[in-house]
Amino acid sequence: MRLFTIFFLSFFLTACAELEHQGHLFEPIPTQKPSSSVTDNRSSVQHKELVTQFGGEYHAPQAEAYLDAILLKLAEASDVPGQAAYKVTILNTPVVNAFALPSGNLYITRGLLALSADASEAAAVMAHEIAHVTLRHGALRAEREREAALISQAAAIIQNRQKGEEVRSHQRLSVASFSRQQELDADIAGVRVIARAGFDPYGASRFLTALGRSSDLRTSLYGKKKSVFDFDIMSTHPSTPDRVARAVASARELGAPGLGIRDRAEYLAAINGVAFGDDPNEGFVRDRKFTHPRLNFSFYAPEGFLLENANEAVFGVRQPDNEALRLDSVRNPQFGGLEAYLNSGWIDGLLSSSIKKLEINGLPAIIATARAGEWNFRIAVIQHGDFLYRLIFAVRALSDSVDQSFLQSINSFRRLTPQEYLDVHGLRLAIIAAVAGDSPETLAARMVVPNRPLEYFRLLNGLAENDSIIPGEHYKIVIE
Template sequence: MKTRYATGLGAGLLLLLNGCSTNPVSGKREVSLVSEGQEVALGKEADPQIVAQYGLYENAELQRFVQERGKQMAAVSHRPNLPYEFKVVDSPVLNAFAIPGGYVYLTRGIMAHFNNEAQFAGVLGHEIGHVTARHSAQQQTKATLAQVGLLGAMIASPRFGQYAEQAQQGLGLLFLKFGRDDEREADQLGVEYSTKIGYDAHQMAGFFQTLQREQAKSGGEALPDFLSTHPNPGDRFVTVNQLATEWMQKAGLSNPKVNRESYLRLIDGIVYGDDPKQGFVENSVFYHPELRFQFPVPQGWQVQNTPQQVQMAPQGGKALLLFTLVPGQTLEAAAQQLVQQYQLQVAESKNTTVNGLPALAVVADQVPQQQQGQAAPQQQQAQPSARTLLYLIRYTDKNYLMLGASSPQDFNTYYPLFSSAAQGFRQLSDPDKINRQPERVRVKTLQLRSTLQQALRTLQVPEKRHEEMAILNGMELNEQLNAGSQIKVVGY
């Protein structure tokens, strides 16, 4: 046992010795098991998947602007030689993120909430900072070293191997997102990089207040994605303002760029919120105008819609409904592929119809893989971890899947909701739903001096949306605005 443990420890030390490198930002030596070439390869492989998941926002001018500013900022960064790519993805959430190798993404939702180029530049620099400081590579290294430690423990104590899978899952969660130290460093780099290309980084601090207000609007129940693992927005506001002042002095920047009017012109007309053509929920029904179908959503369930699938779940997360397209020449072929993909054991299957459309209904159990592979005693049956109801429906030469899943104990409770959603699938023919247009940001010039709230009333913005518009503009409702000022409102 001691010999085997020493061997595992030796392998870990070998990884440490061979994996030292210098961090491009800090200049310090650090353990890194991911080379720059591997970072680039990871990004190149992941980029098509991200584009498929979200879709690119169809606005050539906006995409060109982001790419040009991104390249300009990357050139003054600590890693100017990476093959950077900058893209606006078609999502309404307030988010920006980066992956290894120089791939940076901003959602149209966050682009709509910036009120000048300097705010945009600060967040862009923050995401470039994650790349230049190799935060993703460090995460991967930590995860790998943890796996080495896990392997060593398994070698030292064979009993520990019984819990290996659970331990690995825990490690995956541990290193899933950037830590707060990484976020603070990215904030510092965002200030540095945006200042170096002439922008006022104080504006970046101001945008944190917009994010904080967006959080408060939701009752504190859900953070905007960009805030989900970040330091407290109030603390960041103070720190980033201090850093911005310091970097302006270092750079000798006396007249930093804000560029409010040019930015507002750029985003005038950007889609705001959900785009109906990608599907939308109204009165507990999901409609998809382009694919011409609809189905009911269980009352009170939360819905997450992406180009690839629709996910629905109740509060508490004890069940899941998933709706998506699946390949297959026939419904039976599609079902067989799903059974193999999800490692399901079919309990019953029947051919049926759903509002005149051919359909196949399957009840199946998912049994944990380790139980499937074990030679259990005859009297001990492998216990399913989940029970599913799969409805495969053939419509317009495509296979649609409605998959409901819960624990076996809760399945009978949720079965009627699963079945109702699937059996409610039907062709969409209502012209009002088919021709539904998205809301868009509209930039308006004020004719008279007034408060923001007075201006919103003059522009006939519904009272219930005034606070929402205040957040969108990064202003307070009682803020005084001069004649000629520009504000954002939302309309068709």
């Protein structure tokens, strides 16, 4: 049924796509051969499109100057004679990512700055992305994809349909394998460059380990955790354990651990105060509450739900009860009212007898239930300004108590008060010095994150479960 497909496939695929972004660096962008003379070209159409796609530029002069100084060292240690230094642009998104263009622009997200523990880790990421450009990975992959498409097209014409599908599958696997090898090649090249630049070559493996931990934490929060042995053969990147092992091996070829600098204290000072998590103007989560200042509304999820703010919707899950919610919006079609919209065909399994018009905190609304297969849905459509907000809950067994919790959540949807606008504050990183008696638990208690502060504290600071706090050492926490 369409409702089941729309809700659950959308929920699942969106989560997977976001995990892919969180867990892996972007694949290289197809480009021409890099110029030996790199300029600070920040007015190009491609630059503007990339910045717009990733939330705009985030201005942090201290962090930018520090990263540009690292890029200067990487240029001096480059395999390319006369390589000019790239210039950094920080992107205003919590997604962990980075990429480089032959124009001399290197992009790094706020999320990646937060996850990196020191200068050697940040240097490893930037060197990896520059290696994609110098090794012409984007152009080579584009050429491989064109060849695969031509072979598949020819097979479909001259052979039977089944054989054509076999050829296409083989070509897809070939391109995926080619892309994974490019990632490994860029890792190796990056390790060598940062070592020549004076940084700890083991920074690459430490960052990849943190990347894997970040992905594991996220999947444990918002969905079924994958086995560490799971490997998607169609992925464009190798599994993180494989990349970590190869990065460690590359570093060992250069020397034992302890080689090069990490520059942890200076790195932490450079990112002190950088925004963390969602841009509050684009909506943010605090415990069970979601607030969107620009769109002027807030609502509370039912008890036990974990919320996540994605680009296209707000998602929520309650484990292990196997319950989910989705909040999104569409522009008001301005025809026939809310009941006409509810019956306009965007949802199947709707129970007409359950439709009820009401007012929620002064806003016109309509609620209903629907069934699709073994799933039950509680649906609300709320009119607010020029948009209709669709709040959908899914559960296998819609008992009276569960339905009541959903209705309470629906009834919490409301406009913001003037004071709430004044109270909107984004989260930011703060660097603190530990004192005697501090522990991961006491420092995590100072963290302002939507959930699991202890796990996030350990992740951001590269601490294993049994690691202790060292008095006088500096650590990252998240505050308002």
